[in-house]
Amino acid sequence: MPEARPRTLFDKIWDSHVVERLPDGTCILYIDRHLVHEVTSPQAFEGLRLAGRRVRRPDCTIAVVDHNVPTENRRNGIAEEESRIQIETLERNVAEFGVPYFPLLSAQQGIVHIIGPEQGISLPGMTIVCGDSHTSTHGAVAALAFGIGTSEVEHVLATQTLLQKPAKNMRVAVDGALPVGVTAKDVVLAIIGRIGIAGGTGHVIEYTGETIRGLDMAGRMTVCNMSIEAGARAGLVAPDQKTFDYIKGRPFAPAGDAFDRAVAYWRTLPSDEGASYDKQEKLDARKIAPMVTWGTNPEAVAPITGIVPDPREAADEARQAQMQRMLDYMGLTPGQKLAEIPVDVVFIGSCTNSRLEDIRAAAAIARGRRVAEGVRALVVPGSGIVKEQAEAEGLDRILLEAGFEWREAGCSMCLGMNPDRLKPGQRCASTSNRNFEGRQGPGGRTHLLSPAMAAAAAVTGHLTDVRELA
């Protein structure tokens, strides 16, 4: 028998989900888990209704509300009418089509990319989709997970498949011990700074190397989450003992003998020795400092020890103009020290950084300190369960005593679709994933950074090298 071609983790998951390969190479790809939220699903359910179609596999589907939900006083109902209509529409749709749903007032409710892994719904070797680009998060548990548009949401609801061509393989290897004060968020910002916001376009990025293996599951989720900010369809980390230990005992994970059989399968998934990648990149973790963005896309990033760059140093005229526009929007001048930029708002949350580990990191900086005068600081846990766990550890008390607001789970200030948003001109240190113009509210200015760095900015009132507070 000829020896099989060495395959990557991506190749293995892809191959095992091909239902049929059409003559031109397009594949009908089977989808194991479909996560549904209120913003990108109403038109999809309406499409099913108009065509007289049902949801093929409600038992492979889970719905939750996250983007639109208020993060305080939610027992009083939802004040914004359009948000309320979207949420009520989802509730009607899940009832009509028999889709499992975590209601707003349940502990399981949370940001869709937090609850998938947390509930054990997202598992290694699966294909997972959601009408949201940050679906790449679930790659941390070695699932091929990617964002889709609403037409594809409808396609998955109706057929449990997608029409796709395989992506290319890209490997980003990060080796070396992370310096003190440097986290998974800094690693992924450094990666995006290196490869650019379109560096992963057309590819699935597999993150490898001892630094990635050394990250806890929350950190791996942060890294995979931002794969899309490098343009990649998805991010992946090979499953290992940490992955299995994380999954064991979660509500929707296999249990007992079934878990052991699952692990035996999951152990076959890591990329084979000698598997080839279309593109490769290497980073030395020892050289990564705490990172912060200064512009209006995630590749406009620099170490906190750095300065606002000068557009005159850009490669060409188009880039110069783009950089100048970024600085005008951000209200920054070339040469300004990043660590001296004052902030108005601090946001700790989002599918990138709202897990228990993130809140612990923020609380460790907040303990015994006070939010600076004139700064508003929000901490928004990623799920009702994260909130409960944080409260059981007393983290809420530490944060509240330091002057942070402690909210209920949702997407919150990541994207300005709910009452938490920036006012025009306000500057925010944010643990979210996108610093696009207007992302956190019209005219709002976003600096992306890690939870510890965000907490440091909250207590000093300006962007701060967290290592100075340790």
Added chain:
Amino acid sequence: MQAFTTLTGVAAPLPIADVDTDKIIPARFLKTVKRSGLGVHLFYTLRFDKDGRERPDFVLNTEPYRHAEILIALENFGCGSSREHAPWALLDFGIRCVIAPGFADIFYNNCFKNGVLPIRLPRDVCDRLMDDARMGGNARLTVDLARQVVVRPNGEEVGFDIDPFRKHLLLNGLDDIGQTLQHATSIGTYETKRGTEQSWLPPVHVG
């Protein structure tokens, strides 16, 4: 879905790289349960000032580009979120074809589901088409999907690549779901096989 065969129209030049989906349509306009009516929010912050008045210098606020059916853009158009509201907004405004050196994957894919044709062409070709577009209403471009060419106002034809399966669906205005359901038997067979091989996998069931 409306079929895409040939399109002759005014092309609007948008010489900005990395146009993200928040620029195409800000998140606050996604609170709709409909696909239609999003054209008024297209490029909202580029098109309107903070008081909702048109910015007179933005290309789509000027003649003849208010009636543009083609957009010429730069690298990495449509990066960011998966919101299909981005192509919906373009389509509702009247734009059925975007030509750029590169697109973000999800946006690119979403276009095809809505009868919007995204065309990748090298930067130098896009620069020439951008110059054509700047000539305004007397310099219409023609996009011929069957022949895979863009016809410049001077008659020069520029060829482009497109996935044959997507081309077929677009030319015939075919619904993806209908296509896939022709393979329903294969899907059923796959599910049975997978159910046996991965019998350890519990269903998602709440309550």
